Amino acid sequence: MKKASFLMMIGPLFLLGLYFFPLWNIMLGAPQYPEPLGMNIHIDGIQGVNEFDIQNIDGLNHYIGMKTLPKSEDMWEFSTFPLIIGGMVALGVLVGLLGYFKILSPNWFVGWFILMSILGVLGMYDFNAWMVDYGTNLDPNAIMKLANPDGTPMTYKPPLFGHVKMLNFDVTSLPSSGAWMMFTGMMLTVLAFLLGRKTWKSKPKQAKLQTMKVKVKK
């Protein structure tokens, strides 16, 4: 249980990476952008991969009537997410600590994991909803109003995961280093649960065995 609790304390700490590394990355390459434009989505805001990428993405997007990319203060998510992550890290470490002193069972470990997963899915859902709005809520006076082959107005929602060809741009959206760290940390808590469960269950058994041995000796 010591090892498991230790893992349970380490795992959530990996989430601290989200304060330094981007959660998600979207790259936009095109014939005239051999060095692609890119944005890194951090929990507290969107940053350009290169210094002027955000300005240049906004510049290009104005042709098709997309809104400019939100600044940190424009979206409640960017002030709330860091708090949620901080809270979850603290909670996870606390659960691990209490596990270490055998106050909490490893079930709490997986409990933390499930809660984190739910928050993650909610986060993704929110992120996707923003992208839908960003890609479809277009200025009616846009310079270029393009239509799909079926006649419906073309929209520009970036993919949540993977690659999409959008006009002249190849758009690739993938989890970035912060997300991978979070994923690793969450897996560690699952490992902590599995490991903890084994030792937690075996401990009482060992105690029983010992008492049996004592009985035999008598």
Next chain:
Amino acid sequence: MRKLNYFFGTLMGLTLLLFGCKPGGDGSGNGALASSAAEKVYVAPGEQDEFYAFLSGGYSGNLTVYGLPSGRMFKEIPVFSQFPTSGYGYSEETKPMLNTSHGFIPWDDLHHPDISQTNGELDGRWIFVNGNNTPRIARISLSTFETEEIIEIPNSAGNHSSAFITENTEYVIAGTRFAVPVPQRDMPINEYKGNFKGALSFISVNPEDGRLDLKFQVMMPGFNYDLSHPGRGKSHGWHFFSTYNTEEANSLMEVNSSQNDKDFIAAINWKKIEEFVNNGGGTKMATNYAHNVYNEETHTGTSTMVKEVLTVDPTEVPGAVFFLPTPKSPHGCDVDPSGEYIIGAGKLSADLTVHSFTKMLEAIEAEKFDGEAYGIPILKFEDVMAGVVKSGGLGPLHTEFDSSGNAYTTFFISSEVVKWKLETWEVVDRKPTFYSVGHLMIPGGNSRKPFGKYVVAMNKITKDRYLPTGPEMEHSAQIYDISGEKMELIYDFPTHGEPHYAAGCPADLLRANSKKIYRLDENKHPYAVTSPDQARVERNGNEVHIYMSTIRSHFTPDNIEGVKVGDKVYFHITNHEQDFDVPHGFSMLGQNTSEILVMPGQTKTSVWEPKQVGVWPFYCTDFCSALHQEMQGYVRVSPANANIDLSWSLGE
């Protein structure tokens, strides 16, 4: 059976035919050779060249940038000539760059580029070039590839033995080809002899920012100082100039200055003269020359007139200047990578004279002089000569070096490049050029560390090399692969203007430092607008200043009223793009000047003096975006006495 025999017979015949093709295929054997040359110069689409080559533009006044081995031209850098393509020399910011003591000059003749060095090796910070006609030296940044500084050289004329730098870029050296009265004065031309002077200028380079300062001029006898090169390694601290017209003739020079069997190479110990000057030596002389500096943050050039120059009489600094007799009006004066050998190319002879630096020092030490000229000791030819290259060619001009002890000399009259070995002086190879080669260039070939892979021969005569284009043609150049024992001609390409000398360096030395944009937040131009809401129009008497910004794909403002006939309208245009390779252009109908191209983050000013009432359009001249055609605007011009207030707008 018979049928079978026929069959085999036919087969044999076919085989013979097939093999018979082989000897005929020797022609295609040449084709195979040619294709290997093609492979050597082929830079596949999307790939980049191995070397930068900076070819002087001669009478174009500008410097051109090429790639080696492809021979593709990347850019023309305006230096001494107005360049309507970008507005250089037309925009208010760049006009001061072409100011001289003779006023604004729209042109010059650019001959010799030299890349800055540290410890005798190319360091890729700047490239220096000379203006030959109205003597000037320019410094070009190798991060922006723009002219940053031009300094006029007083007391000089035909600034030809220039611009050569010392091995730590301590000095740019500029010698006069034409001797002139110093100071200039009204005097009979035929009193040249003994009265005219040859000024050799030493322009210090600030190691931090490259800023030039004419530190001193050595006032030499009135010979013609033709070309020069710095000492390096053991001869660092010396500079060598070839001379002709030691006869001091002043007319029908082609005959009268070719009479002496030997002219001189002048060896100047500049370290000694520097010390002399630093200790208060030299004479200050009143003069007047322009010093023009371009500031990358204000995007503006300023011209300052300097009124004084420090001159040095070489006879006052004993042991600093010597003459090395060199046959037949030497032209090229080149120093090998070790600094030991000084090659004088007697342009009226077949042979090259090689002087030894060590022998020169010994002769000086032993004071073995063969008389003097105007108080300057002349060394004995036999004492300083290291060897003679019996070339078999005619009209040697210039020599460059590889890193394995070989030298490559051009021959103008016999139209060839000759490869020979230092120290044995034997000729190893020779290849024709097409036609009448002047300079040649090996990247780093004028440094301690040459990159001996290619030599570029730059010719004076083109004739039939390319599709004919009337009497006037671009000059031709050839690239030879010199990685083997024998040189191999691998490419032939036309060049822009008339290249004289060139300089080259590995692409990696510059590629990463090449600027992509100017930062808008570092723009300190007094008329810049860093945000479109600062765009405005102001009147100051009959001057109208339009503070305008550009971004894909509009000008802010794009409708302007209240301008009147007789106004002088300044369009101060700031390009708000911060994206690589998105310039915007500007031109106004009826404007008596060129367009301007404004790079991202930059501000440039274009002047328009409207003479006619009307509504006149302006537009972006650089195809900037899909909506480039719409990037346009109008200025309403009212009569001089109209009562219309200034107003401006965008999208109203």
